Structure formats: C-alpha cells, structure tokens
Amino acid sequence: MSFSKGFRCLGYFRNLHYRQGVVNHRFNSSYALAYEVFGEPTEVLKKVPIQTERHVKGNHVMIKYLASPINPADINTIQGVYPVKPTSFPVIGGNEGVAEVIQVGPNVKNIKLGDKVIPSGSTTGTWTTHRVLTEKDLIVLDKNIDTMFAAQIAVNPCTAYRMMQDFVKLKEGDSIIQNGGNSAVGIYVIQLAKFWNIRSINVIRDRPDLEQTKEYLKSLGADYVLTEEEIRKRELMDKIFSDISKPKLALNCVGGQCATDCVRHLDDDGTMVTYGGMSKKPVVIPTGSFIFKNHKYVGYWQTRWNMMNFNSSQRHKMLEELTELSANKKLITPKVIQVSLDEYKEAIENMQKGFSNAKYVFKFD
Ligand SMILES: NC(=O)c1ccc[n+]([C@@H]2O[C@H](COP(=O)([O-])OP(=O)(O)OC[C@H]3O[C@@H](n4cnc5c(N)ncnc54)[C@H](OP(=O)(O)O)[C@@H]3O)[C@@H](O)[C@H]2O)c1
Missing domain, CATH: 3.90.180.10 (Medium-chain alcohol dehydrogenases, catalytic domain)
Known part of the structure; x- marks a missing residue:
C-alpha cells in the first residue's frame, strides 16, 4: 500500500518558526x-x-x-x-x-x-x-x-444532553430507562440525570465484573443498574416501580431483545429514542405498545443535529454548560x-x- 499520492514524507518539516506568535515549536514528525x-x-x-x-x-x-x-x-x-x-x-x-x-x-x-x-x-x-x-x-x-x-x-456528552432535553419534558422526580448503561453516552446520561434530579434505570450486559460495574455506575448517580436478564424479572421490576415512577423516556443504543424489554417498562405515552445499534439486531416493538400505550419511537443522530445547528447559540450554550459541569466535577469522563x-x-x-x-x-x- 502506498500513500504517495495523498501523503508525502515529512523529512524537511523541522524547526518551525512561527511568524505571528510567540510559540516557537519544533517537531520532527507529523x-x-x-x-x-x-x-x-x-x-x-x-x-x-x-x-x-x-x-x-x-x-x-x-x-x-x-x-x-x-x-x-x-x-x-x-x-x-x-x-x-x-x-x-x-x-x-x-x-x-x-x-x-x-x-x-x-x-x-x-x-x-x-x-x-x-x-x-x-x-x-x-x-x-x-x-x-x-x-x-x-x-x-x-x-x-x-x-x-x-x-x-x-459526541457523547452532547448526545446524552440532547436526548434528555429534546424529546420529553422531564421534570424532577421523573424517571428514564436506558440500555448500554455503561457506554460512554450512558455514563453521561446517568450523570446528567443525577444533576437534573431524574431517576435512572440502567441496563447493562451480564459480565465477570458485574458487581464492580454496578457499583461504579451507582457511584456516578445511577439509581438502578440491572442486567438484561434482570429487567425481565417481574417481581424485581414491580419492587423498583414501587420506589420510582415508570420511565417516560427510554434511550436505546443496543436494539434487539434488550430494546423490546426496555419498552415493556415504558410508561404510557412514553418515548423511546434509538441512537445506536450495538447488538446489530433490529428493534422489535410489541403491537400493543403502539395501540394501547401510545408509545412514540424516534431516532437521534448528533451529526444531523450539529448540521442543523452548526454555529447556533444553542450549540455554544450546550458546550458551555457541559464544560462547566465538567469543571465542577458534576460530569466525570x-x-x-x-x-x-x-x-x-x-x-x-x-x-x-x-x-x-x-x-x-x-x-x-
Ligand atoms: N446517534 C448518535 O448521535 C450517537 C452519538 C454517540 C454514540 N452513538 C452510538 O451509541 C453507541 C454507544 O457509543 P459509545 O461511544 O458510548 O460506546 P462505548 O463507550 O464504546 O460503549 C459501547 C457500549 O455498547 C455495549 N455493547 C457492545 N456490544 C454489545 C452487544 N452486542 N449487545 C449489547 N451491548 C453491547 C457495550 O457494553 P459492554 O461493556 O457490555 O461491551 C457498551 O455499553 C454506539 O452505537 C454509537 O455509535 C450514537
């Protein structure tokens, strides 16, 4: 393979002296x-x-x-x-x-x-x-x-922020459910939910370090961290819903069976936002979810949002807010x-x- 057409060797690119500024960078390789x-x-x-x-x-x-x-x-x-x-x-x-x-x-x-x-x-x-x-x-x-x-x-903090702001008017004490709870997006969702006083149910795959992963997500503010199998246990879920309300918003980055199982817990009139397909399986929705529960299904793509809001004040405000949350340790990477x-x-x-x-x-x- 040759990159000769697009990329040329950088042999002479040394000892740069910048005309405009005080920085006198020297680098041997790019x-x-x-x-x-x-x-x-x-x-x-x-x-x-x-x-x-x-x-x-x-x-x-x-x-x-x-x-x-x-x-x-x-x-x-x-x-x-x-x-x-x-x-x-x-x-x-x-x-x-x-x-x-x-x-x-x-x-x-x-x-x-x-x-x-x-x-x-x-x-x-x-x-x-x-x-x-x-x-x-x-x-x-x-x-x-x-x-x-x-x-x-x-990408990820902005995706988490927009998905929680733009689809459902969440108020303090409301709850959300998400799969891929330990993904980077999921981790920002957990922390923003905590900051905005929203309760979160976070679904992850079973794994060898399950208890450590659960503890880690809880330390960031997750209310519940459950495996894909646990959210199918009726008794366990009934107990959880005696503590928190049914989720108004579901965030789906996995698809397949796990997405269907999250939908089963969504409150009437709730919305599922699909933003990823990590399982590479399609999203299958039970018919009753449309007819009897009036659920809504939408997708979100940060790239499209950025194109529509390229230099908008909304975009700059979001970046400023996220930066401030990070500076105040409310948002951990x-x-x-x-x-x-x-x-x-x-x-x-x-x-x-x-x-x-x-x-x-x-x-x-
Ligand atoms: N639409 C948008 O604008 C947008 C923006 C950002 C991200 N995304 C998408 O969101 C997803 C997460 O991105 P990220 O950067 O947060 O990823 P990440 O930090 O790399 O995390 C990947 C997540 O996917 C899970 N996962 C991987 N394979 C899986 C499978 N077969 N079944 C179930 N879960 C599986 C991982 O769980 P384990 O720990 O169990 O492996 C982990 O929770 C990706 O699909 C990404 O493309 C979309």
Whole structure:
C-alpha cells in the first residue's frame, strides 16, 4: 500500500518558526492513521507520515492534536457502513478530538495561539498529530477544560444532553430507562440525570465484573443498574416501580431483545429514542405498545443535529454548560485507556471484544 499520492514524507518539516506568535515549536514528525479503502480498521489503517504547510495562510489555522477518542462510529466509518462516507481517499480516521492552536493565518479573527479547539463538523480526520483547517472548521473551548473531557465533548456528552432535553419534558422526580448503561453516552446520561434530579434505570450486559460495574455506575448517580436478564424479572421490576415512577423516556443504543424489554417498562405515552445499534439486531416493538400505550419511537443522530445547528447559540450554550459541569466535577469522563497511534491495532481489537468498560483515546505527545 502506498500513500504517495495523498501523503508525502515529512523529512524537511523541522524547526518551525512561527511568524505571528510567540510559540516557537519544533517537531520532527507529523503522523496520521489513514486508510485508502474501506475495510476492517485493523487491516486497512496505516500509520503514515503526513505533510502540512510550513506557514499557514489566509484564514487557515494549524493545530496540534492533544487527544482523540476511538468511537464505535469511527469503526463503522472505516468499514464503509456509516451514513457519512469520505468522498476521496486516502482519508484520516477519527471524528472528534481536542487540539491546541500552534499557528494562525493573517486573516484569522477569533482564534489565537494556544487556544484549545475541537472540529466543528464531522469526519474531519482527528487521528493525526497535526492538521491545517480553516477558522470556521473549529470551535474554541474554555482554555482550562480537562483535556480528556474536551477530546470527547463533541459526541457523547452532547448526545446524552440532547436526548434528555429534546424529546420529553422531564421534570424532577421523573424517571428514564436506558440500555448500554455503561457506554460512554450512558455514563453521561446517568450523570446528567443525577444533576437534573431524574431517576435512572440502567441496563447493562451480564459480565465477570458485574458487581464492580454496578457499583461504579451507582457511584456516578445511577439509581438502578440491572442486567438484561434482570429487567425481565417481574417481581424485581414491580419492587423498583414501587420506589420510582415508570420511565417516560427510554434511550436505546443496543436494539434487539434488550430494546423490546426496555419498552415493556415504558410508561404510557412514553418515548423511546434509538441512537445506536450495538447488538446489530433490529428493534422489535410489541403491537400493543403502539395501540394501547401510545408509545412514540424516534431516532437521534448528533451529526444531523450539529448540521442543523452548526454555529447556533444553542450549540455554544450546550458546550458551555457541559464544560462547566465538567469543571465542577458534576460530569466525570468515562474511564479512559490512553494509547499512542502505534497502539491502534490492539486498542481497536480490545474495543471490538466488548466489556472493556473504558474508552480508548489516542494521546499525542
Ligand atoms: N446517534 C448518535 O448521535 C450517537 C452519538 C454517540 C454514540 N452513538 C452510538 O451509541 C453507541 C454507544 O457509543 P459509545 O461511544 O458510548 O460506546 P462505548 O463507550 O464504546 O460503549 C459501547 C457500549 O455498547 C455495549 N455493547 C457492545 N456490544 C454489545 C452487544 N452486542 N449487545 C449489547 N451491548 C453491547 C457495550 O457494553 P459492554 O461493556 O457490555 O461491551 C457498551 O455499553 C454506539 O452505537 C454509537 O455509535 C450514537
């Protein structure tokens, strides 16, 4: 495999002196994880040297990535089964991450050296040490934001936030049910629910470290953590519903039998939001749920919401609120396993095995 057309060796890219600012960065190498064809990430991804402009011009900004997570959607994108597809190859993997601004072009107005930024759109390629983008491709975050939280702020916390805000008017004391309770999105849902005084029932798969996982999620604010089997136990569920109300909102990232079982506990007129399909099985809804319980079924996709609200005040307000919650320790980042670009195969293989209880994040030096 050759990346000669798209990526050239970076031999001369040394001892950069920035015209505009005080930062005098020196870096010997700039690398990315990229692919030239769709396929299994461990087979098609390659770590390649890349070349970026020596001095950025106009409204361009050079950024140096600090951290970038591996999300399930990144895997699906590389496999070619995600709705957003790259239009030309080779392409750099990754969809979100946080970077530091290391050079700004003369026409850049609202971004300065040292700012912490995230990409404003999707599929920009974040598994890379450096990138040159335009000012409008970037959103500036609070400079004190925690790096690991910032690396993941654009997708999972926002998804959790919107799904709990936009579909059902939840009030204090109401309850929700979700599967994938230990997923990154699920962990943010648990913490936002706790912060907004909403009770949560969180469904996870049975696992060797079940009790530790339950305790961990409860320590974050989960009211109940149950296995997929436990939510089928009538007596147990009756006991729970003598303590909390029936959920008005169900969040589904798994599909298959587990989604159907969550629906059985949804209150009349309740809504299920499907945002993932981790079991790769379809969502099957009992007929009575539509006719007698008046349940509603909707989907949510953060990418679409971002496109509709690209530079909206609503988006900036949400990011500010989430940043503040993180700063006040009301929102803890899911457990992170930091890896280098060289460790991508092992990280992706482990992630695909499941039960990792953690998010793999590329950390750049
Ligand atoms: N629609 C949107 O806008 C949007 C936004 C963000 C995320 N998502 C989707 O939400 C899902 C979770 O994303 P994430 O970043 O939070 O993922 P994550 O942290 O990697 O967690 C993956 C979750 O899926 C569970 N899982 C994996 N395989 C499963 C299976 N066969 N059956 C049941 N559960 C299974 C895992 O449970 P174990 O620990 O038991 O393996 C874990 O809870 C993904 O499908 C992702 O694409 C969608």
